[in-house]
Amino acid sequence: MNRPRCAIGVDLGGTKVDIGLIEEYGKITHRIQSPTEVEAGPEGVIAQIVSGIRQLQNQSGLVPEGIGIGVAGQIESGTGNVFFSPNLKWVNVPLASSIRAQLNGIETLVTNDVRAATLGEWLYGNGKGCQDLICLYVGTGIGGGIVTGGRLITGVSNSAGELGHVPIQREGLACTCGGYGCLEAYAGGWAIARRAREAIQASPQDGEFILKLAEGNLQSVTAKIVSEAAKQEDLLAERLMNETAEALATGITGFINAFNPQKIIMGGGVIHGFLPLVDLIKERVEGRALKVACSVLTIEPACIINQGSLLGAAAQIFQSRDIKL
Amino acid sequence: MNRPRCAIGVDLGGTKVDIGLIEEYGKITHRIQSPTEVEAGPEGVIAQIVSGIRQLQNQSGLVPEGIGIGVAGQIESGTGNVFFSPNLKWVNVPLASSIRAQLNGIETLVTNDVRAATLGEWLYGNGKGCQDLICLYVGTGIGGGIVTGGRLITGVSNSAGELGHVPIQREGLACTCGGYGCLEAYAGGWAIARRAREAIQASPQDGEFILKLAEGNLQSVTAKIVSEAAKQEDLLAERLMNETAEALATGITGFINAFNPQKIIMGGGVIHGFLPLVDLIKERVEGRALKVACSVLTIEPACIINQGSLLGAAAQIFQSRDIKL
Numbered sequence: 001m002n003r004p005r006c007a008i009g010v011d012l013g014g015t016k017v018d019i020g021l022i023e024e025y026g027k028i029t030h031r032i033q034s035p036t037e038v039e040a041g042p043e044g045v046i047a048q049i050v051s052g053i054r055q056l057q058n059q060s061g062l063v064p065e066g067i068g069i070g071v072a073g074q075i076e077s078g079t080g081n082v083f084f085s086p087n088l089k090w091v092n093v094p095l096a097s098s099i100r101a102q103l104n105g106i107e108t109l110v111t112n113d114v115r116a117a118t119l120g121e122w123l124y125g126n127g128k129g130c131q132d133l134i135c136l137y138v139g140t141g142i143g144g145g146i147v148t149g150g151r152l153i154t155g156v157s158n159s160a161g162e163l164g165h166v167p168i169q170r171e172g173l174a175c176t177c178g179g180y181g182c183l184e185a186y187a188g189g190w191a192i193a194r195r196a197r198e199a200i201q202a203s204p205q206d207g208e209f210i211l212k213l214a215e216g217n218l219q220s221v222t223a224k225i226v227s228e229a230a231k232q233e234d235l236l237a238e239r240l241m242n243e244t245a246e247a248l249a250t251g252i253t254g255f256i257n258a259f260n261p262q263k264i265i266m267g268g269g270v271i272h273g274f275l276p277l278v279d280l281i282k283e284r285v286e287g288r289a290l291k292v293a294c295s296v297l298t299i300e301p302a303c304i305i306n307q308g309s310l311l312g313a314a315a316q317i318f319q320s321r322d323i324k325l
Numbered sequence: 326m327n328r329p330r331c332a333i334g335v336d337l338g339g340t341k342v343d344i345g346l347i348e349e350y351g352k353i354t355h356r357i358q359s360p361t362e363v364e365a366g367p368e369g370v371i372a373q374i375v376s377g378i379r380q381l382q383n384q385s386g387l388v389p390e391g392i393g394i395g396v397a398g399q400i401e402s403g404t405g406n407v408f409f410s411p412n413l414k415w416v417n418v419p420l421a422s423s424i425r426a427q428l429n430g431i432e433t434l435v436t437n438d439v440r441a442a443t444l445g446e447w448l449y450g451n452g453k454g455c456q457d458l459i460c461l462y463v464g465t466g467i468g469g470g471i472v473t474g475g476r477l478i479t480g481v482s483n484s485a486g487e488l489g490h491v492p493i494q495r496e497g498l499a500c501t502c503g504g505y506g507c508l509e510a511y512a513g514g515w516a517i518a519r520r521a522r523e524a525i526q527a528s529p530q531d532g533e534f535i536l537k538l539a540e541g542n543l544q545s546v547t548a549k550i551v552s553e554a555a556k557q558e559d560l561l562a563e564r565l566m567n568e569t570a571e572a573l574a575t576g577i578t579g580f581i582n583a584f585n586p587q588k589i590i591m592g593g594g595v596i597h598g599f600l601p602l603v604d605l606i607k608e609r610v611e612g613r614a615l616k617v618a619c620s621v622l623t624i625e626p627a628c629i630i631n632q633g634s635l636l637g638a639a640a641q642i643f644q645s646r647d648i649k650l
Binding site for chain 2: 074083084131132144146148149151153154155156157158159160161162163165166167168169170171177178179180181186246247250251253254255257258259260261262287288289290291292293295296297
């Protein structure tokens with residue numbers, strides 16, 4: 001019997017290293033998760049990854065075709081160097097070549113974690129078969145991946161898809177990126193939390209319920225707590241979620257008119273923390289985006305939760321031998 | 326001696342039909358322009374095009390490989406039907422098949438005029454050799470064309486590139502498209518004229534100079550007149566142009582962060598009517614767009630004026646036999 005092709009996927013974030021042995025059709029057969037040893041520096045984290053991969057190989061007895069890594073950071077195209085990762089505190093780390101050197105020259109490909117998640121959703125999730133697809137991940141920050149004409153776009157310096165930093169307001173709020181008016185500055189988890197805190201301070205009575213969920217500590221108010229309060233029909237939380245939906249709908253209207261996608265898939269903690277957001281956004285986008293651009297469009301939540309980047313990271317290996325991404 | 330390949334290009338707008346015989350390397354050897362006989366309906370306009378093409382063939386004695394048409398309207402991908410063209414007052418006109426039927430089955434390809442202009446600028450103009458390029462045309466309306474990874478994107482229903490209808494304001498001004506907050510509603514020619522008229526009404530003293538250029542008639546104030554006044558350093562006109570630059574910079578920041586282009590080429594009457602706009606936009610984009618997305622970016626005016634759509638329309642024929650767009 002033929003064994004399916006397999007590859008190692010690595011999802012490398014600031015808090016967690018997630019390593020899996022993945023079969024070509026998206027099955028995770030073995031998996032190891034551990035907290036990222038950020039303080040050990042790049043060498044330490046790379047050693048942690050190498051040791052995890054060896055462990056998986058031993059456990060499974062399989063020989064993977066290669067290693068695909070998704071990293072929370074900016075990746076240099078071609079080399080697999082990590083330009084910059086604030087979460088890992090990395091600057092110019094030659095990740096792909098280091099892994100390759102320590103594992104007998106095995107093929108190693110590195111991409112950004114959001115792009116990996118897009119690849120996962122595209123190949124194995126709700127985006128399957130789509131030629132024109134946008135994945136929008138709304139967590140603390142907002143990131144995106146764009147497939148157009150059957151190809152995941154990278155841009156000239158490998159940074160395409162920064163959809164959280166598309167402005168939705170001409171003279172808008174300052175963003176963590178140094179710009180202003182960005183979608184993320186209105187709808188990212190950090191922005192929701194900030195808006196909630198400001199609203200509570202401005203009107204403590206309206207904020208009573210949210211503050212209670214945060215155990216009375218204003219600084220502990222997070223987007224997650226706001227979502228919880230909205231689920232329990234707290235008026236302020238509902239208002240904050242409506243504002244979030246309006247901001248996201250503004251950005252998404254632009255994505256629809258610019259890219260004319262077949263599908264928009266929404267993932268990330270803010271979306272999965274309060275799924276009614278997807279319908280609130282749909283209502284607002286209808287009648288606002290161009291009719292011709294919406295003729296076949298669907299907007300739906302991501303179906304691969306907590307493993308999109310892992311699957312997509314590994315899929316780079318299968319893709320690299322099949323089609324040009 | 327080998328003759329270069331040649332094709333017919335047609336730029337079909339609501340006011341003018343522009344037909345040219347184009348050599349593969351972008352030389353227009355013969356050209357006929359005439360006012361569009363919109364009132365004669367689709368059949369009349371198609372007869373006008375066919376007669377122009379025959380005339381060019383007779384004049385040149387050459388046999389073109391095919392006919393490429395750029396139309397101000399929405400085009401159905403694959404069939405070359407014109408879905409909808411407000412300027413021509415056309416709905417569902419089988420343009421490609423009608424031309425083909427009347428000209429012995431010659432290969433006939435139809436695209437949107439803005440996409441044709443993008444193709445022209447990409448193959449023969451300032452975009453030459455670029456794999457990641459955005460063309461933004463700011464005239465009465467605003468349209469765009471997007472090349473990413475060496476391909477001109479179409480989207481799932483052939484409407485990608487409607488960059489004038491990307492919102493730049495959450496609860497913004499109404500747009501002609503039925504949406505609100507669109508870039509075009511702030512920076513399109515019609516919006517500049519509207520803002521000028523409002524400003525003149527609000528403060529007739531500030532508006533004195535612009536109004537004089539419009540021969541005292543408020544309704545005759547156009548974006549072109551505002552540009553003229555700005556060139557002559559009229560304060561209100563300069564303010565209006567600064568606002569236009571701010572709106573365009575907001576939109577363009579989003580395009581940079583989303584697409585990570587190598588080049589942004591700006592064309593259309595508003596840009597060429599007041600070229601300092603390009604520098605005003607650059608100043609505003611710097612420091613606002615993500616550094617990584619700007620690392621190799623240039624923003625420059627289009628170099629092909631008044632014939633980009635014609636050249637690009639014809640280029641469809643050369644492209645269709647070479648590479649997949």
